Amino acid sequence: MKNFTFNINKNSYKVRIISHEDNTINLEVNGTKYEVELDEDIKKQKTPVLVRRPSSSNAEKPKVVNPSSAKKSGITAPIPGVIMALNVKVGDKVTENQQLLVLEAMKMENSIMSDKSGTVSAIHVSAGQQVLQGDVMIEIE
Structure with a gap:
């Protein structure tokens, strides 16, 4: 063996x-x-089983996107962490690769940059707030 x-x-x-x-x-x-x-049982590893929902015959209808919301892009948290500093406010003009905020994660400060040029339309976080991965922090139009 x-x-x-x-x-x-x-x-x-x-x-x-x-x-x-x-x-x-x-x-x-x-x-x-x-x-x-042996005194103790040896735990055998179990192989995970993939469970899928049965496919339905009626397919989902495509979602209609509001043209005004198509121009917006959300800056999401890449990892869970705490917002250390916000460098922009609503109405500010930003350029591509401009630092928007600082996110502390795993005792490291991470600069979160803009992925496009535009205007900050909404800020959903504040300094000291904890965020989870995928949370929308800032919206840019």
């Missing part, structure tokens, strides 16, 4: 596991067979 080599106090031991059932392991150490009984 599996072979191991152990060096203990300058002595070499070749161990071969022959079988393993419940709490009993049959093994061979340097050619001598042993049966070992």
Whole structure:
């Protein structure tokens, strides 16, 4: 089944596991067979099972996007963290790659940059607020 080599106090031991059932392991150490009984159960790893919902025959209707909202883009939190500083306010003109805010995550400060030029239309966070990954923090038109 599996072979191991152990060096203990300058002595070499070749161990071969022959079988393993419940709490009993049959093994061979340097050619001598042993049966070992464990005190605790060995937990076997379970393979996750993918569960899918049955597909429905009626497909979803496409969503209609409001043309005014298509121009807006939301800046979302890439990782969970705390807002350290806001560098913009509603109505400010921003350029692409301009720093909008500082997000502290895992004891590191991360600069969150604008992905496009435009005007800040909404700010959904404040300094000191905790955010989760994917939370919309700032909207730019």
